[in-house]
Amino acid sequence: MSGPTVIGLAFGNTTSSIAIEKDGKVELIANQDGDRAIASVISYVGSDEYHGAQAKAQLIRNAKNTVAYFRDFLGVSFDNVDPTNSHASAHPVELNGQASFSLKTEDDDEETGEVKPAKLLSVHEIAVRHLDRLRESAADYIGKAIDGAVIAVPTDYSEERRQAIVAAAKDANLKILQVINEPTAALLAHVSANGDSTDKKYAVIDIGGTRSDGAIIASRGGIFTILTTLHNYELGGKNLDEALVDFFAKDFEKQHKVDPKTEARAVAKLLAESESTKKTLSNTSSANFAVESVAQGYDYSLSINRLRFEVAARSVFTKITQFVEELIKKANLDVLDIDEVLLVGGTSAVPKVATSIASLFDESVTKISAPAFDTKAIQPDELISRGAAIQASLVAGYDDEEINESLQAVVTVAPHTTKSIGVKVGDNEYVEVIASETALPIRKTVTLSTPADATAVLVGVYEGASEIVVTKVEKEEKKDDAEDDESDWSEDEEDEEIRTKVLKPAAKIAELGLQNIPAGSKVEVVLNITRELKLQIAARAGSVAVRGETAVAHVA
Amino acid sequence: MVSTLPQLPADWSAPEGFSATATFSSPVKRQVEPVGPGFLAHARRTLRGRTWSEDEK
Ligand SMILES: Nc1ncnc2c1ncn2[C@@H]1O[C@H](COP(=O)(O)OP(=O)(O)OP(=O)(O)O)[C@@H](O)[C@H]1O
Ligand SMILES: [Mg+2]
Numbered sequence A: 001m002s003g004p005t006v007i008g009l010a011f012g013n014t015t016s017s018i019a020i021e022k023d024g025k026v027e028l029i030a031n032q033d034g035d036r037a038i039a040s041v042i043s044y045v046g047s048d049e050y051h052g053a054q055a056k057a058q059l060i061r062n063a064k065n066t067v068a069y070f071r072d073f074l075g076v077s078f079d080n081v082d083p084t085n086s087h088a089s090a091h092p093v094e095l096n097g098q099a100s101f102s103l104k105t106e107d108d109d110e111e112t113g114e115v116k117p118a119k120l121l122s123v124h125e126i127a128v129r130h131l132d133r134l135r136e137s138a139a140d141y142i143g144k145a146i147d148g149a150v151i152a153v154p155t156d157y158s159e160e161r162r163q164a165i166v167a168a169a170k171d172a173n174l175k176i177l178q179v180i181n182e183p184t185a186a187l188l189a190h191v192s193a194n195g196d197s198t199d200k201k202y203a204v205i206d207i208g209g210t211r212s213d214g215a216i217i218a219s220r221g222g223i224f225t226i227l228t229t230l231h232n233y234e235l236g237g238k239n240l241d242e243a244l245v246d247f248f249a250k251d252f253e254k255q256h257k258v259d260p261k262t263e264a265r266a267v268a269k270l271l272a273e274s275e276s277t278k279k280t281l282s283n284t285s286s287a288n289f290a291v292e293s294v295a296q297g298y299d300y301s302l303s304i305n306r307l308r309f310e311v312a313a314r315s316v317f318t319k320i321t322q323f324v325e326e327l328i329k330k331a332n333l334d335v336l337d338i339d340e341v342l343l344v345g346g347t348s349a350v351p352k353v354a355t356s357i358a359s360l361f362d363e364s365v366t367k368i369s370a371p372a373f374d375t376k377a378i379q380p381d382e383l384i385s386r387g388a389a390i391q392a393s394l395v396a397g398y399d400d401e402e403i404n405e406s407l408q409a410v411v412t413v414a415p416h417t418t419k420s421i422g423v424k425v426g427d428n429e430y431v432e433v434i435a436s437e438t439a440l441p442i443r444k445t446v447t448l449s450t451p452a453d454a455t456a457v458l459v460g461v462y463e464g465a466s467e468i469v470v471t472k473v474e475k476e477e478k479k480d481d482a483e484d485d486e487s488d489w490s491e492d493e494e495d496e497e498i499r500t501k502v503l504k505p506a507a508k509i510a511e512l513g514l515q516n517i518p519a520g521s522k523v524e525v526v527l528n529i530t531r532e533l534k535l536q537i538a539a540r541a542g543s544v545a546v547r548g549e550t551a552v553a554h555v556a
Numbered sequence B: 001m002v003s004t005l006p007q008l009p010a011d012w013s014a015p016e017g018f019s020a021t022a023t024f025s026s027p028v029k030r031q032v033e034p035v036g037p038g039f040l041a042h043a044r045r046t047l048r049g050r051t052w053s054e055d056e057k
Helices: A051-059 A123-142 A159-171 A181-195 A237-256 A264-283 A305-314 A314-330 A351-358 A383-395 A400-406 A482-489 B036-048 B051-056
Strands: A006-011 A015-022 A023-030 A042-045 A047-051 A094-095 A098-103 A119-122 A148-153 A176-181 A200-206 A211-220 A223-232 A285-294 A299-305 A340-344 A367-369 A413-416 A420-425 A431-432 A442-449 A457-473 A498-515 A522-529 A535-541 A544-549 B018-020 B028-031
Touching: A006 A123, A006 A181, A006 A383, A006 B028, A015 A123, A015 A383, A023 A123, A023 A181, A023 A383, A042 A051, A042 A123, A047 A051, A051 A119, A051 A264, A098 A123, A119 A123, A119 A223, A119 A442, A123 A159, A148 A159, A148 A181, A148 A383, A176 A181, A176 A383, A181 A200, A181 A211, A181 A223, A181 A340, A181 A383, A181 B036, A200 A314, A211 A237, A211 A314, A223 B036, A237 A264, A237 A285, A237 A299, A237 A305, A237 A314, A264 A285, A264 A299, A299 A305, A299 A431, A305 A314, A305 A351, A314 A351, A340 A351, A340 A383, A351 A367, A367 A413, A383 B036, A400 B036, A420 A442, A420 A498, A431 A442, A431 A457, A431 A522, A457 A522, A457 A535, A498 A535, A498 A544, A544 B018
Parallel strands: A006 A148, A148 A176, A200 A340, A340 A367
Antiparallel strands: A006 A015, A015 A023, A042 A047, A094 A098, A098 A119, A200 A211, A211 A223, A285 A299, A413 B028, A420 A431, A420 A457, A442 A522, A457 A498, A498 B018, A522 A535, A535 A544
């Protein structure tokens, strides 16, 4: 007997993707065009409906009858709809307080010559069409009807917006089992793929097409807790495309004395070619940009290398690094507190995005997970749907009631530690046992050694406090080495500063004395914080054991 | 890093070898993400009242 067929969905303003877990393996599902990153675009040519890349191609000739960048309009009252991204496609207009689009979806009557009028299609209806096409692609690929899906949304989505997506899916015959947060989905896919369940603080940075979203997530004992989020609705891959459009438009104008940016169709052509050139430059060091009949019949082509692109779009890269800095600042953290940066979203495939973000961190402390640094890393635009697929297969076996029960506040809201708790070792050193931001209850064990000839040891349980230690390292005399040209520009005279973070024992919680233990014993220390918020401590060396507990802590 | 416990000071004493000084800092309530196998285990512990050791089996 095989279980229900469930999928994971990422539904972005720019692209969507579908994934499925089968026998412990997650795979992306391509649509009929062979695309795994499916453009979130719907277009009508008469009564023919186009979807994905085919609909996106209509932005050049048929922009008014093409709907793009609509996801963020779902469940939002029309007053709060930002139409900025719609200027080169169907514009949102109000219908019953919601966004809708005036579209012609019927063929004119050839016999009578009757011209069919445009109709208003609500953003709900457009989303239904999009999700229906995605469901259909998945069903075709798997060869079975889809029984359910887990879908991911940005962390700033209100309950209303989440429900609007569930309702659209329902009308597309797609049952949503659970709506989860995008960065959590991405992180789940990442840690599942590399089997890394260690306690870490992650910065999950999602640079998409039209927006950027950041989240600081604590992973503790396999439980994820979002600590801080940040959003920028005006920063994404589209800005890179526009920087390239400007670059080529200026060059075109120089050659032909015509500004192609004054013609909507020319801009649409330049934009489409710019995006494809940008993507090529993620994999190769140069690309050929070529557009036929840009404006006034002039063709245009130019070869561009990666460096030229990086210079043309410099301000976008600066904004992306500022976004990451701002996120860390908002979380009241130091870059040294971040164990790993997970880069998500299509734009994270751009090498300069990865290297600019990496330059904020100390590579010996913070791992940067992106294709630019790890060729085995999952493609950043596949992480969200993969994570959703993993979650879908986890909950597939439960009925609705069981899923809803586990989503209640009694389960999802938990007290979390605010400080690290550990044991004092050596000469005022510290071993962390329970990290800060750990969901309670929790039980953790650590095994420590004892001095060679000691028959009695002290187990001091403390809260840890982190300190940033700055040491100055005198700069070596720069050799006048011709090979060293890359770092030539950083010729500041100052000594280099090395910042390191150390945890030290701070507030004492309890002490345990272990006596008459055999020399060379190993000591196992168990810290157990109960549901009642009592910390129970047990230390054992062979047959010698001591235990005790603290008073109940109170939730702040 | 080898973590070695300090020797017990000669004058250290506590009833039954345990002395508590304080409790840990006040925890704060946060929302955990209802996602992944770690959360499912947490949900089972919370809803079915399972203990850690039952969970480890
Ligand atoms: N290989 C690549 N190299 C460079 N950019 C890429 C690559 N693949 C996709 N992109 C860009 O990523 C963006 C889409 O990102 P993503 O798939 O994360 O979309 P999204 O989440 O739908 O975006 P939005 O922020 O609009 O909601 C587009 O700008 C696209 O050009
Ligand atoms: Mg996105």
